[in-house]
Amino acid sequence: MGVEETQEPKTLGSGFITTSLDKLVNWSRASSMWPLTFGLACCAIEMMATGAARFDLDRMGILFRASPRQADVIIIAGTVTKKMVPVIKTVYEQMPEPRYVIAMGACASSGGIFDTYSTVQGVDEFLPVDVYIPGCPPRPEGLLYGLMKLQDKIRAERNTFGAAIGVGDVIHNKA
Amino acid sequence: MSDQAIVEKIKAKFSSEVLGVVEFRGETTITVNKGQIVEICTFMRDKLGYNFLCDLCGVDYLGKSPRFMVVYNLYNITTKQRIRIKAPVDEQDANIDTVSTVWGTANWHERECWDLMGIEFNNHPDLRRILMPADWEGHPLRKDYPLQGPDREPYQGRLS
Numbered sequence: 135m136g137v138e139e140t141q142e143p144k145t146l147g148s149g150f151i152t153t154s155l156d157k158l159v160n161w162s163r164a165s166s167m168w169p170l171t172f173g174l175a176c177c178a179i180e181m182m183a184t185g186a187a188r189f190d191l192d193r194m195g196i197l198f199r200a201s202p203r204q205a206d207v208i209i210i211a212g213t214v215t216k217k218m219v220p221v222i223k224t225v226y227e228q229m230p231e232p233r234y235v236i237a238m239g240a241c242a243s244s245g246g247i248f249d250t251y252s253t254v255q256g257v258d259e260f261l262p263v264d265v266y267i268p269g270c271p272p273r274p275e276g277l278l279y280g281l282m283k284l285q286d287k288i289r290a291e292r293n294t295f296g297a298a299i300g301v302g303d304v305i306h307n308k309a
Numbered sequence: 310m311s312d313q314a315i316v317e318k319i320k321a322k323f324s325s326e327v328l329g330v331v332e333f334r335g336e337t338t339i340t341v342n343k344g345q346i347v348e349i350c351t352f353m354r355d356k357l358g359y360n361f362l363c364d365l366c367g368v369d370y371l372g373k374s375p376r377f378m379v380v381y382n383l384y385n386i387t388t389k390q391r392i393r394i395k396a397p398v399d400e401q402d403a404n405i406d407t408v409s410t411v412w413g414t415a416n417w418h419e420r421e422c423w424d425l426m427g428i429e430f431n432n433h434p435d436l437r438r439i440l441m442p443a444d445w446e447g448h449p450l451r452k453d454y455p456l457q458g459p460d461r462e463p464y465q466g467r468l469s
């Protein structure tokens with residue numbers, strides 16, 4: 135047991151070529167994070183504002199996609215009711231890997247003001263969340279900052295090229 | 310026709326059913342027995358012109374008897390008049406006849422009322438949950454339902 139824990143994970147290695155290829159993959163992933171067009175409550179209004187002309191997500195290569203098959207990121211923008219959980223799970227499972235989850239706002243992060251029988255107390259109860267954005271709702275600047283944090287996280291991943299050709303798994307470093 | 314005249318007509322037709330009439334700020338509320346609710350509603354629609362059921366809901370008076378009250382808010386589109394009918398429902402015998410045969414819109418309102426309050430509607434064509442997930446247990450708008458759900462510790466107030 136103890137031996138396995140200390141073992142180096144299987145990678146392509148960390149030579150000049152492989153790390154450069156990783157960087158290329160990470161650059162392309164971080165520069166084209168396509169989120170799913172998916173809003174649940176008031177936070178979605180702020181997400182739309184972030185996507186529109188004034189804050190303009192397109193300039194960062196972030197284009198909303200209407201199909202989970204084409205999306206890399208799902209922004210959970212709003213209050214998640216227990217009735218909505220199976221829907222979100224289905225949509226998440228339809229997204230191709232690598233996929234990332236942003237919990238936008240107090241509701242998605244913790245249930246927010248809705249401490250009730252019908253509301254999920256944070257989407258991390260059923261999804262692996264990468265970035266939490268506080269606020270009720272977060273301003274567009276907040277969402278932009280969260281997206282940039284996610285870009286930092288993607289840029290710091292290792293062995294992404296290796297994982298893409300089937301050697302080992304992606305190693306997540308602290309951004 | 311004034312509200313007063315309408316109340317008199319109902320009283321004349323269903324004298325034994327009317328439990329009380331309250332007028333408050335120009336709104337008239339008639340409390341009736343639940344037994345003949347379909348006949349009363351049909352009479353309201355056909356003879357008095359209340360052709361629109363604005364809302365049907367349940368009220369939980371926990372601790373009182375009878376515990377529940379089913380409320381019908383009616384509207385007469387022609388004369389722009391409103392009236393409210395209430396029917397008390399016991400906790401042990403929490404059911405009342407459906408009025409979805411009188412106003413089609415009552416169908417979903419009654420489903421909601423059953424879903425959240427647990428008042429059953431006899432002869433309802435499709436009494437399923439409408440707001441809560443289909444496999445939910447309990448009726449969350451009842452006053453004795455724990456606010457944060459049955460599987461969590463109740464809120465104790467701020468600890469700091």
Ligand code: SF4
Pocket residue numbers: 175176177178211212213238239240241242246269270271272
């Ligand atoms: S965090 Fe606030 S703004 Fe966002 S969905 Fe919840 S209540 Fe609405």
